[in-house]
Structure formats: structure tokens, C-alpha cells
Amino acid sequence: MAYEPEAGPWTPPSARVHPSTQGVELSLSVSPSSSTGSDMPDFVDLQASAVASPTPLGVRVPPVDVGSSASPADLPHEILLQIMGYCISDQQDLVSCLLVCRRWCACAVQLLWLRPCFHRLSALFKMIHVMIQPTPSFPYALYIRRLNFSLLAGDLDDQLFGRMTACHRLERLTLSGCCQISDNTLTRVLQNTPHLVAIDLSGVVQLTDRTLHQLAATCPKLQGVNLSGCELVTSEGVIALAHACHSLRRIKLAQCTRVDDHALQALLRACPILLEVDLAGCTRINDASVREVWQRPSLLRELRLAGCTALTDRAFPTPTVLAEAAQPALLCEHLRMVDVSSCPYLTDEAVRAVVAHAPRLRYLTLAKCERLTDDSVYAIAELGRHIQHLHLAHCAQLTDHAMLHLAQQCTRIRYLDLACCVQLTDESIVALATHLPKLRRIGLVRLVRLTDRAVYALVERHTSLERIHLSYCEQITVPAIFWLMLRLPRLSHLSLTGVPAFRRSDLQAMCRAPPKEFNQHQRQSFCVYSGRGVHDLRRFLQRAYADPASAAPYGALPSDRQRIFYESLHRFLRPRE
Known part of the structure; x- marks a missing residue:
């Protein structure tokens, strides 16, 4: 009772x-x-x-009848x-x-x-x-259902974590970055947690297959496991986990370099409700296992294969693969996110195959797939209103023609990364700004052909942008950025690293500090505004442009925009503190 x-x-x-x-x-x-x-x-x-x-x-x-004196x-x-x-x-x-x-x-x-x-x-x-009190008033350890040690990652050791063996009702355990924990202690604690549903072991560098075998033996209800950065884990441990935990929904194996095709095949075959697989940086993953994603019925929603450098077009249901296959490829209607960035051998054929067999993709990452051309963008445009996040950074062969078509067909894009697509010009940005009313974030790093016209176009019709990356766009000037900031009240991040107009001490005084690992040259060119820095830069430029004399060192606004600014000055200016 x-x-x-x-x-x-x-x-x-x-x-x-x-x-x-x-x-x-x-x-x-x-x-x-x-x-x-x-x-x-x-x-x-x-x-x-x-x-x-x-x-x-x-x-x-x-309901319980407790009488009139309840x-x-x-x-x-x-x-x-x-x-x-x-x-x-x-x-x-x-x-x-x-x-x-x-x-x-x-x-x-x-x-x-x-x-x-x-x-x-x-x-x-x-x-x-x-x-550990000898006569506690309550069985406290049995009440603990969730433990998160991520804030103590640098201090937690085997002796302290070993005390958690009494937590027999544990359901969620987070040990992210706890690099001092060993296999011995992990297995000792996990053998008493039959109700465990989710565990995060990312960065536990001493972890081996022994821990995975223990999870397989005692945690049949496991639904989510994060093993990112556990480089000692092999396919043997992942296979054991897949065969024992049929309720597995999410597994992250990023940078587990000893994991190969056998692990992915076991997960696809033994875990029928698998939703998310992260194999980023698993360089032993080849075409054969990825091809099974398209040949086996599944509920898979997210597939991350970034940095799987051995993949080619044969990992996807291209016409050549379909002609050789014994069974037809299936339509992956549940698939919402595919990340194949830094896969250098992929071509337009692979992109066309992915779009054709995953027609409801929302997130597609193709960064550093340098062989892609405009044909890939035309294929992506067939996703229409479904696609929301698109990463095309370092796809240097893309041109304005493809961007114009994309902007007209995919009007619900919220995040677009075009960094280092060096052939793009202002025409692409004007089209994107005109047709993408829901755009929140845009990456335009190293688009050296961009001018102030592109910046003005970004805020000509819509003011929903929150994060903008314009680093190394060397033709951008201060007046264009000032107008951008006036028109974007939700702006929370603006990167202008390497922009000559912002290499001024008075403007850089409001940007955040550069990362400690940067060298002297990188520190001098670093110019990123976020949070409070965006607010401070906006107020600084408002005050400067309120007086034509003080605005002269930064450059003048175009006459039409200057007139609008002066007419609405009372709404922007605030009294000096």
C-alpha cells in the first residue's frame, strides 16, 4: 500500500x-x-x-469518499x-x-x-x-529520478559518482564532459538502474564498450543515448545496445571514429522506432549502411552524416543505384533533417535523390560539399514551402540564377547560410530579401561582391531578421549598417569581422571580446556585436547621425533615408544618461 x-x-x-x-x-x-x-x-x-x-x-x-469532514x-x-x-x-x-x-x-x-x-x-x-545517514526519515535515494552533473564535470570523480549506486529509480543521467569517470564506476552504478530512459555520456573519454554492454544488460527501457566524443567505443558495443534496447529512439555517436557500417545497420534493423541518428565525424561509415536508410521502412526524422568523408553518391537512391538494387527505394516521409556537410564526393545526383525520397525535409545541410552546382539548388527548390533551414556554405559554384529561383519557390526559409559562395552578388540578396518574409538568420560571410545595396535590401520589406553575418564583406559601410540596425528591432547578433569600415576603436569598443585562442592578427580584426553590444552600437550611431558634423567620419546616409531618419528622430533618440 x-x-x-x-x-x-x-x-x-x-x-x-x-x-x-x-x-x-x-x-x-x-x-x-x-x-x-x-x-x-x-x-x-x-x-x-x-x-x-x-x-x-x-x-x-x-474519487475517494472521505466523508463530510474532508x-x-x-x-x-x-x-x-x-x-x-x-x-x-x-x-x-x-x-x-x-x-x-x-x-x-x-x-x-x-x-x-x-x-x-x-x-x-x-x-x-x-x-x-x-x-548515507544510518536511519533516514525517508528513502531519499529512491526519490531521485534525474541527475545532471554537467556543471561539475571537472570535479566529479569515481569516488563521488560511485555514491549514486543507491539511486535505483534513476531515469535520466547526464555526465556530459565528466572525463574522470571510469568504466568500472559507470558499470557499478548502471547495473542498479533498470528504469533508465536517457543517458548523456558525451565527452566521457574513458568509456568503452564495457559500459554499453552493461546498458544493454540492465536498461531495456533506454530511449536516448549520447556517446559523442567517446572515441574508445566501437561497433561491437553499439550493436549490443541495438539488439537489447528495441525502444531506442535517439543515439548520438559523433566523433566515435571506431564505429563503422555494422553499427548503423544494426540500429536500422533492430530499433523500429528510431528517430534520430548522429554519426558526424564517423569516417568509417560507408555507402552500404547509409543506403539501407532508403531501403528499409522507418520513422527516422534526423540523420546527421557530417564529416563522413567516405560517402559518395552511391549512399543515396540515385538512378544508378536504383537500377542495380534488388528492391526499390522507399519514400522517407518522416525524414525532416539531413546533414551531409563536409562530404566532398557528393554531387548534384545525391541532392536530387535525397529531395526526391524525402519530400518533407525542413533542415538540409550541404556545407563544404564543393562539387555541388546550381542543379542542386534547383532540386532543393522542389521542397517548396517545407524547407526552413538551408546551409550551402562553401558551395562556391552557386550563382545568382539559382538563388533567384530558390527565393521564389521556398518562401518559408528561416535560416540561410551562403558563406563563401563567392559568385553571388547583390541580385541574390535582393531576391531573398523580397521573397522570404520569415527569414530570421542569414550568413553572408566572405561574399566579396556584396555592396551596401544588399544591406539596404535586407530591411526594405521585412524586419524579422535576428542574426546577420557579414564578416569579410569588405565593401559594406557604416551608414548601411546604421540603417540596418534602425530597421531591425529584434537584431541580437551582427558579425562584421574583417570589414574595413569597422576597424575603428570607437566602434570596436562595443563588440564582444575575441576568443582566447585567436592570434594577434585575428584579435585585431575581430568585430562581433551580440546582445547588449547591438543595443549599444545602435544608440551610439543614432547619436552620431543626429548631428551631421559628428556623422561625417562614418559617411553620410543616402538622402532619402537621411530624410526619413530625421523625421522620425524623436522615436529613436533617448535622453543622455
Whole structure:
């Protein structure tokens, strides 16, 4: 039966809030609490030696006849959990509930321990101290369903993480960047987590196939796993995981350089509800396994193959491949995202095949596929209103003719990257600005033919842009950027690195600091405005252009735009602080 302490008035022996852990302790027994996020838990379980699981959150409970003298304290444990779940985003409310009576205390403690949050190492020490008490008031470790150690990645070691073996009800575990954790400790903890649904092990560099075999043996409910950067993982471990965890939906294997075709084939064959596969940087992936994506029915929505440099057109259902295949290629109607950037052997044939067999693509990344020509863009235009994010950076053979066609056919594009498409001119940008009313972000880095005309066109009809990259567009001037900023109230990021007009100390004073790894030359040319910097640059230029004399060093606005600026000056200028 569910744990239901005696109801009625109750005064706890002691209760205090720990500022460092943002939690509550009752006689050294109640612990640091969950983070202040707003998501509701999937279900809540109260389990001890004589405690059974209550009804999961979200499940309707039949009404209970509690008589005419019913009070909130008489509500069943399951219903109290459901109600208090709405307070999970405000920890102080849960603390207040905890102090009402024994029944409310049992529910509030369970929710406070749902997902402990560690902003510093001392918080973890305090939680462990409470968990290891010889006679705790509650089975605290069994209340923990989610653990995220990403903020302690540099400090978490085997000794500390090994204490989590008591968390038998764990559902989500994040160890991103915890490079000191070893296989031995991981397997010891994971052998006690049969309810695990998602695990993030990205950057755990000591991890090997041994951990994956342990996951396969004890976590049959696993739905998501992130192994990015775990270079010791091989196809053997991934195959074991695929054969044991048939509910797997998402797997990330980016930069797992020992993973090959056998791993992808096992995932496609053994996991029928697989939605996302990330194999970026897996250079051993070849055409044979990727070809199965188009030959086997699946629910796959996202396929990342960036940096799989061995791929050729034969990985996709091109006419040549279809003629040789024993079975026809299937239509991947669920596929929404394909990333094949940095695959140097792909040609227009591959792009045409992808578009033909994935007609509802929203995200397509073809950056650094240098063999692509205008024919690829004409094929992409057939996606019409479906395509929203398109990356064509470093496709240097593209011309204005293809961009004009794309702008007319794909009017719902929100993010477009054309960096280093060096043949493009102002004509392309004018067409894109005219036909793409939903455009939010655009990358125009190193389009050396662009002039101020392109910048003015970006804001001629629509003002929805939020991020603009104009680095190394050397013909851009300050007046054009000033007009751009006036017309874009939502602008939050503007990159102007390498633009000669912005190599001025007064303008660079408002840009953010360059990355530490940059050399001296890169630091001198770095010019990126984001967040507060955009706001400061806008105000600085407004004040400068309010007086023709002070605007002279930066260049004059065109006469028609200068007249509009002066007429609306009262809306832009603010009093000096």
C-alpha cells in the first residue's frame, strides 16, 4: 500500500533552508532540492521497505469518499503528488507544503528530491551526507529520478559518482564532459538502474564498450543515448545496445571514429522506432549502411552524416543505384533533417535523390560539399514551402540564377547560410530579401561582391531578421549598417569581422571580446556585436547621425533615408544618461 503518514496538525522537529543547496533538512534528513525548471516529472514513485508505488502523475485516480469532514490533508497520496507537482517550479512553495503535516511532508520531500541540482561541489557533498545517514526519515535515494552533473564535470570523480549506486529509480543521467569517470564506476552504478530512459555520456573519454554492454544488460527501457566524443567505443558495443534496447529512439555517436557500417545497420534493423541518428565525424561509415536508410521502412526524422568523408553518391537512391538494387527505394516521409556537410564526393545526383525520397525535409545541410552546382539548388527548390533551414556554405559554384529561383519557390526559409559562395552578388540578396518574409538568420560571410545595396535590401520589406553575418564583406559601410540596425528591432547578433569600415576603436569598443585562442592578427580584426553590444552600437550611431558634423567620419546616409531618419528622430533618440 502507498506510504501515507498520519494526517493532522504537525510541527517538524527542525526545518531550515540551506542557501547553498536551496533545500530543506528535517532533523538532518531532508535534502537539497530539484532545480527550478518547470517540467513536470513523467511519474513519481515513493518506495521503501514497506512502501509501494502510488499512481503515476497524469493518471486519473477514482474519487475517494472521505466523508463530510474532508480536508486537504485527507486527500490520497497520489492526488497530493499530482497537485504539488504544479509547485515544482517554485521550491519555496514546496518547502511550505512540507511543513503542513506528515502526509504533505511525504509528498513534498519526494518532489524536492526528484532532480537535485548541483551548482557547486558542496551541494553534492551535502546530498551524499544526507543519503548515507544510518536511519533516514525517508528513502531519499529512491526519490531521485534525474541527475545532471554537467556543471561539475571537472570535479566529479569515481569516488563521488560511485555514491549514486543507491539511486535505483534513476531515469535520466547526464555526465556530459565528466572525463574522470571510469568504466568500472559507470558499470557499478548502471547495473542498479533498470528504469533508465536517457543517458548523456558525451565527452566521457574513458568509456568503452564495457559500459554499453552493461546498458544493454540492465536498461531495456533506454530511449536516448549520447556517446559523442567517446572515441574508445566501437561497433561491437553499439550493436549490443541495438539488439537489447528495441525502444531506442535517439543515439548520438559523433566523433566515435571506431564505429563503422555494422553499427548503423544494426540500429536500422533492430530499433523500429528510431528517430534520430548522429554519426558526424564517423569516417568509417560507408555507402552500404547509409543506403539501407532508403531501403528499409522507418520513422527516422534526423540523420546527421557530417564529416563522413567516405560517402559518395552511391549512399543515396540515385538512378544508378536504383537500377542495380534488388528492391526499390522507399519514400522517407518522416525524414525532416539531413546533414551531409563536409562530404566532398557528393554531387548534384545525391541532392536530387535525397529531395526526391524525402519530400518533407525542413533542415538540409550541404556545407563544404564543393562539387555541388546550381542543379542542386534547383532540386532543393522542389521542397517548396517545407524547407526552413538551408546551409550551402562553401558551395562556391552557386550563382545568382539559382538563388533567384530558390527565393521564389521556398518562401518559408528561416535560416540561410551562403558563406563563401563567392559568385553571388547583390541580385541574390535582393531576391531573398523580397521573397522570404520569415527569414530570421542569414550568413553572408566572405561574399566579396556584396555592396551596401544588399544591406539596404535586407530591411526594405521585412524586419524579422535576428542574426546577420557579414564578416569579410569588405565593401559594406557604416551608414548601411546604421540603417540596418534602425530597421531591425529584434537584431541580437551582427558579425562584421574583417570589414574595413569597422576597424575603428570607437566602434570596436562595443563588440564582444575575441576568443582566447585567436592570434594577434585575428584579435585585431575581430568585430562581433551580440546582445547588449547591438543595443549599444545602435544608440551610439543614432547619436552620431543626429548631428551631421559628428556623422561625417562614418559617411553620410543616402538622402532619402537621411530624410526619413530625421523625421522620425524623436522615436529613436533617448535622453543622455
